[in-house]
Amino acid sequence: MFxxxxxxxxxxxxxxxxxxxxxxxxxxxxxARITGDVVSIGKNDWITFVRDKKLLVDKTDLLLHVMxxxxxxxxxxxxxxxxxxxxxxxxxxxxxxxxxxxxxxRKLTFEEMNVHKVDPTFIKKHCGKYPVIYLSLKGVRPITxxxxxxxxxxAMSAVTDELYHVISDTSKTELNDIRDRxxxxxxxxxxxLNASIAIPExxxxxxxxxxxxxxxxxxxxxxxxxxxxxxxxxxxxKHYMRKLLSPxxxxxxxxxxxxxxxxxxxxxNTFGSG
Numbered sequence: 001m002f003x004x005x006x007x008x009x010x011x012x013x014x015x016x017x018x019x020x021x022x023x024x025x026x027x028x029x030x031x032a033r034i035t036g037d038v039v040s041i042g043k044n045d046w047i048t049f050v051r052d053k054k055l056l057v058d059k060t061d062l063l064l065h066v067m068x069x070x071x072x073x074x075x076x077x078x079x080x081x082x083x084x085x086x087x088x089x090x091x092x093x094x095x096x097x098x099x100x101x102x103x104x105x106r107k108l109t110f111e112e113m114n115v116h117k118v119d120p121t122f123i124k125k126h127c128g129k130y131p132v133i134y135l136s137l138k139g140v141r142p143i144t145x146x147x148x149x150x151x152x153x154x155a156m157s158a159v160t161d162e163l164y165h166v167i168s169d170t171s172k173t174e175l176n177d178i179r180d181r182x183x184x185x186x187x188x189x190x191x192x193l194n195a196s197i198a199i200p201e202x203x204x205x206x207x208x209x210x211x212x213x214x215x216x217x218x219x220x221x222x223x224x225x226x227x228x229x230x231x232x233x234x235x236x237x238k239h240y241m242r243k244l245l246s247p248x249x250x251x252x253x254x255x256x257x258x259x260x261x262x263x264x265x266x267x268x269n270t271f272g273s274g
Contacts, residue, residue, distance in 0.1 A: 060115035141228035153189035214256030223262035
């Protein structure tokens with residue numbers, strides 16, 4: 001069952017004193033804290049925003065909601081509301097990828113944020129503990145089925161390329177095997193749309209085993225392909241998206257948390273069965 005989550009705030013288009021606070025609703029939430037003093041528009045990389053002191057609303061207590069159970073969550077908000085920023089914040093917090101130094105620096109960054117004030121033990125429990133798959137579909141806006149196939153192939157290639165450094169121990173035969181399988185699937189994607197369907201599930205299965213931890217799966221703009229698809233191909237696009245994402249969202253023993261972000265609640269029906 002999907003549950004709706006609150007979205008992280010986007011960077012604000014005006015300057016405020018660093019560490020000021022604004023009111024926040026909800027008894028379990030800390031006051032919204034505004035960090036940074038440099039305005040940045042059109043960027044959405046969370047960790048870079050914080051480290052470069054860009055103006056940002058600190059909504060890191062969203063992480064407490066995300067990790068309180070194993071249910072699938074969906075974030076619905078209008079465009080430019082900060083959904084991508086929220087997903088990247090979740091990715092940066094939970095992701096096991098990185099050197100020991102990088103992980104330590106990430107933990108220090110989050111220790112300065114609201115999440116640490118609300119629950120001082122939370123960072124130790126969860127920060128840098130999970131393999132994360134981040135799939136962005138914002139560039140998948142098909143006009144034809146061939147266009148859809150090419151766009152999905154590029155989106156999937158971005159996921160596998162990003163994860164190569166996670167499976168970087170070339171001395172192990174098993175790791176070479178998974179690399180070979182992913183490369184084969186990537187090559188087939190451009191000739192056969194259905195070849196890309198198996199990639200996310202293959203990745204979560206392997207990464208969960210490799211890290212001995214369940215995966216976090218984040219899908220940004222999950223409804224972009226359906227919203228953009230012309231009426232003549234929309235049902236085929238819906239069918240593909242259901243086959244791609246449903247196995248990750250429903251009863252997957254290798255997935256700890258599955259979160260999608262989109263703008264149109266109606267398109268949740270795309271994943272109602274299958």
